[in-house]
Amino acid sequence: TRWSTRRLQEPGMWLEIDLGATKTVKGLRLDNAASPNDYPRGYLVSLSADGQTWTKVAEKPNNDAPLDVTFEAQPARKIRVEQTGASAAWWWSAHEVVVIEG
Numbered sequence: 001t002r003w004s005t006r007r008l009q010e011p012g013m014w015l016e017i018d019l020g021a022t023k024t025v026k027g028l029r030l031d032n033a034a035s036p037n038d039y040p041r042g043y044l045v046s047l048s049a050d051g052q053t054w055t056k057v058a059e060k061p062n063n064d065a066p067l068d069v070t071f072e073a074q075p076a077r078k079i080r081v082e083q084t085g086a087s088a089a090w091w092w093s094a095h096e097v098v099v100i101e102g
Contacts, residue, residue: 001095001096002034002035002093002094002095003015003093003094003095003097004035004038004091004092004093004094005083005091005092005093006091007091008086008087008088008089008090008091009040009041009083009085009086009087009090009091009092010083010086011042011083011084011085011086012082012083013082013083013092014080014081014082014083015030015080015081015094016078016079016080016081017078017079017080017097017099018077018078019076019077019078019079019099020077021077022049022075022076022077023075023076023077023099023101024073024074024075024076024101024102025047025073025074025075025076025079025099025100025101025102026070026071026072026073026074026100026101026102027068027069027070027071027099027100027102028045028058028067028068028069028079028081028097028098028099028100029066029067029068029069029097029098029100030066030067030068030081030094030096030097030098031066031094031095031096031097031098032066032093032094032095033066033095034095035091035093035095037089037090038090038091038092038093038094039063039064039065039066039067039092040063040067040081040083040084040085040092041062041063041064041083041084041085041086041087042060042061042062042063042083042084042085042086043058043059043060043063043067043081043082043083043084043085044056044058044059044081044082044084045057045058045059045067045069045071045079045080045081045082046079046080046082047074047076047078047079047080048076048077048078048080049075049076049077049078050077051077051078054080055074057069057071057072057074058071059084061084061085062085063085067081070100073102079099
């Protein structure tokens with residue numbers, strides 16, 4: 001499978017993952033090996049237990065690699081990745097999402 005923006009990267013795009021229940025989360029990896037240039041050029045990762053209140057857990061305004069972050073373990077039901085960078089040549093894609101529980 002593949003999730004993709006199907007258009008060039010720009011700030012404000014986002015991907016939200018609903019875990020279905022609150023879990024303790026300590027990391028996230030978006031695998032885009034099959035589309036190696038489709039990593040986010042900048043990102044902000046936030047967690048929420050209720051979908052209303054969000055806590056920023058990772059940020060990298062100038063990114064040059066697939067998203068692979070770890071952070072202090074926290075309870076969350078939802079994970080949101082916001083694109084903060086831009087690309088004049090590449091989409092933003094993920095072929096697999098890996099949530100690291102802890």
